[in-house]
Each structure stands twice: as structure tokens, then as C-alpha cells.
Amino acid sequence: MLTEKERQKYDRQMMIYGFGEAGQEKLKKARIFIGGAGGLGSPAAIYLAAAGIGTLRIADHDTVELSNLNRQILHWEEDAGGKKVASAAAKLSKLNPDIKIETTAEKITEANASKLVGDADGIVDAVDNLPTRYILNRTAIEKGIPFFHGAVYGFEGRAMTVVPGKSACLNCLYHNARVPKEKFPVIGVTPAVIGCIQATEVIKYLTGLGELLINRILNYDALRMKFTEFTIMPDPGCEHCGKAAGKRK
Amino acid sequence: MSVEVELSSIFGQYTSGLVNMTVKGKTVREALHDLARQYPKLKRMLLTEDGDLMSSYDFYVNGQSVYPKDMNTPLKDGDKLNVLYVIHGG
Numbered sequence: 001m002l003t004e005k006e007r008q009k010y011d012r013q014m015m016i017y018g019f020g021e022a023g024q025e026k027l028k029k030a031r032i033f034i035g036g037a038g039g040l041g042s043p044a045a046i047y048l049a050a051a052g053i054g055t056l057r058i059a060d061h062d063t064v065e066l067s068n069l070n071r072q073i074l075h076w077e078e079d080a081g082g083k084k085v086a087s088a089a090a091k092l093s094k095l096n097p098d099i100k101i102e103t104t105a106e107k108i109t110e111a112n113a114s115k116l117v118g119d120a121d122g123i124v125d126a127v128d129n130l131p132t133r134y135i136l137n138r139t140a141i142e143k144g145i146p147f148f149h150g151a152v153y154g155f156e157g158r159a160m161t162v163v164p165g166k167s168a169c170l171n172c173l174y175h176n177a178r179v180p181k182e183k184f185p186v187i188g189v190t191p192a193v194i195g196c197i198q199a200t201e202v203i204k205y206l207t208g209l210g211e212l213l214i215n216r217i218l219n220y221d222a223l224r225m226k227f228t229e230f231t232i233m234p235d236p237g238c239e240h241c242g243k244a245a246g247k248r249k
Numbered sequence: 250m251s252v253e254v255e256l257s258s259i260f261g262q263y264t265s266g267l268v269n270m271t272v273k274g275k276t277v278r279e280a281l282h283d284l285a286r287q288y289p290k291l292k293r294m295l296l297t298e299d300g301d302l303m304s305s306y307d308f309y310v311n312g313q314s315v316y317p318k319d320m321n322t323p324l325k326d327g328d329k330l331n332v333l334y335v336i337h338g339g
Binding site: 036038039040041125126127128129130133150151152153154155156157158168172173174175177178179180184186191219221223224228229230231232233235236237 | 257258259261268304305307309312313314316317318331333334335336337338339
């Protein structure tokens with residue numbers, strides 16, 4: 001049940017055809033896990049908080065550095081040296097005091113991912129490396145909850161939604177590809193676009209509106225200001241969601 | 250056998266800014282090797298010493314993923330081959 005304050009706050013989005021008070025109540029009841037409070041996690045968390053997602057569970061073990069500030073807009077210069085989850089929680093709670101922000105500064109690992117995600121209804125992939133993405137992809141498949149993938153590099157970004165049992169997963173896409181661990185180039189406007197696409201997918205999934213970005217990856221090339229879609233079919237041999245993992249017949 | 254190749258803009262630094270080009274080849278391998286011949290600076294970026302595509306890149310034929318990721322995947326005249334870097338930043 002929404003409060004009168006919430007009705008006023010979310011009035012404009014409840015006006016959207018098919019959204020209504022029922023859609024807002026779905027957002028209020030939802031718990032979303034955000035892996036990473038950096039370049040992607042900042043815009044995703046800000047827009048999910050503003051939209052009224054009931055619980056945001058944020059995991060990030062890093063501390064704020066000056067070199068983060070060109071893109072990680074949840075963190076300001078005054079936060080340098082502190083835990084990212086602390087400054088994220090402080091900003092998000094001010095933006096929307098009516099939602100719950102849960103944080104953990106534990107590093108996401110194979111051993112603790114399931115516990116950290118807990119009873120969340122979906123996972124936003126806002127981490128900065130492939131190995132952790134594979135861990136979260138597998139966790140989402142094990143729990144049967146969606147995985148909202150995003151990644152950035154320079155002026156380029158990519159997004160894809162994984163719905164276990166219905167779509168290709170991150171490993172169908174990359175087949176355990178490995179990339180060297182490196183300091184990657186990026187400008188803030190790129191994760192701003194991709195993080196907002198991830199947040200949009202979360203809202204669509206929870207409200208049941210529109211068509212999700214499943215079985216296709218959206219590639220954003222900002223230098224050419226071009227969006228390109230590639231079809232990704234589930235790989236029957238996928239080690240995460242295919243026959244080998246006992247997830248398909 | 251003429252194949253259209255489209256690369257991400259990040260490759261532009263090795264191709265004088267070009268990201269759309271035409272190459273020859275009856276397989277993904279032949280097409281990528283012709284690409285590396287035309288743009289030698291790309292060779293070290295894209296191909297291993299064995300001439301395979303490095304695992305940090307991915308390719309799509311006519312906008313579709315290919316399983317398995319086989320360099321011997323056949324190509325037809327007019328096919329489009331996209332090569333993307335497996336981006337991983339967040």
C-alpha cells in the first residue's frame with residue numbers, strides 16, 4: 001500500500017500507461033542487488049532509488065579515489081578515502097528516505113555471492129571485471145532471478161538482460177573469455193547511459209512493461225552515436241545455463 | 250568472396266579512423282587475416298601467434314552470435330562480420 005507522500009512522489013511515473021499504482025507497489029516491494037557502486041552502479045542506483053525500488057542492496061569493497069570522480073557520481077571529493085558503500089548510502093538516503101539501502105563492503109566472491117545477493121529479486125551487474133561478472137551471472141541462474149548486465153570501455157558500452165530459463169546468459173555471450181586485468185579508459189557519460197539502460201530494464205522487469213533486452217546485446221558506440229543490436233541465442237553447451245550445467249534439456 | 254567488416258570505434262586508432270571496410274575470405278579466419286594484411290597494426294591487437302582471434306574479442310556474423318566460436322565459420326559473399334572487444338569496465 002502506498003502512502004499519500006509516495007502517491008505524490010511517484011505521480012508522474014504512475015501516469016504511464018500500464019504502470020499505475022499497482023506498478024509502483026511492485027517497485028516498492030522489490031529488492032534489487034547492485035554489484036558495484038562505481039561508474040555503472042552510481043546511475044543505476046540513483047535512478048532505481050528515485051523510482052522507489054523498496055530495497056537496494058549494494059555491494060562494493062572499494063574506497064573512493066579521486067580518479068573515480070569523473071564518472072562515479074554517487075561519490076564526491078569530500079568522500080575520498082572512505083568506503084564507496086558509505087557515500088552511496090548517504091546520497092541515496094537523502095535522495096529517497098522512503099526506501100531501504102542495505103550495504104556490504106565485502107568483496108564479491110564465489111563463496112559469498114549467494115549470501116550477499118540473499119533474497120533479492122534481481123542482480124544489477126555494475127562490477128569492473130569479468131570474473132566477478134561470471135560469479136554474479138551464475139548466482140542469478142542458480143537463484144532463478146534476472147541479471148542485468150552492463151559494461152563500459154572508453155566511449156563504448158554494452159547492455160543485456162538475462163532471464164534464467166528464458167534467455168541466453170552472460171557466459172553464452174562470452175564463453176569464459178578472459179581479458180587482461182587493466183586500468184580501463186572511460187568517460188562518465190558512457191556508464192551514465194548504460195547504467196540508466198540497466199535501471200530501465202529492472203523497472204520494466206518488475207512492472208512487466210515492454211520487451212526486455214533478452215537474447216540480444218545492445219552495443220553503444222558513443223563516438224559514432226550509434227546503437228547496434230546483436231542476436232545472442234542460448235548456447236546449449238553453456239557451462240552456466242546449458243546442458244552441461246543441468247539447466248537445459 | 251567479399252565480406253563487409255565493421256569494428257568498434259576503439260579500433261580506429263589502428264586503422265586511421267576507419268571502422269567499416271571490405272575484406273576477402275571464405276571463412277572468418279580468412280576474412281580476419283585479410284583485414285590484418287590490409288591494416289597491419291591490427292594484427293597484433295586481434296590475432297594470436299597461431300593466427301586465431303584473441304579470446305578478448307568476439308565476432309558476430311550478420312548480427313548473430315556464432316556457436317561454437319569457430320574461426321572456420323563459413324562466410325558468403327556480402328556477409329557482414331562485426332568484431333567487438335569484450336569490454337569489462339564498470
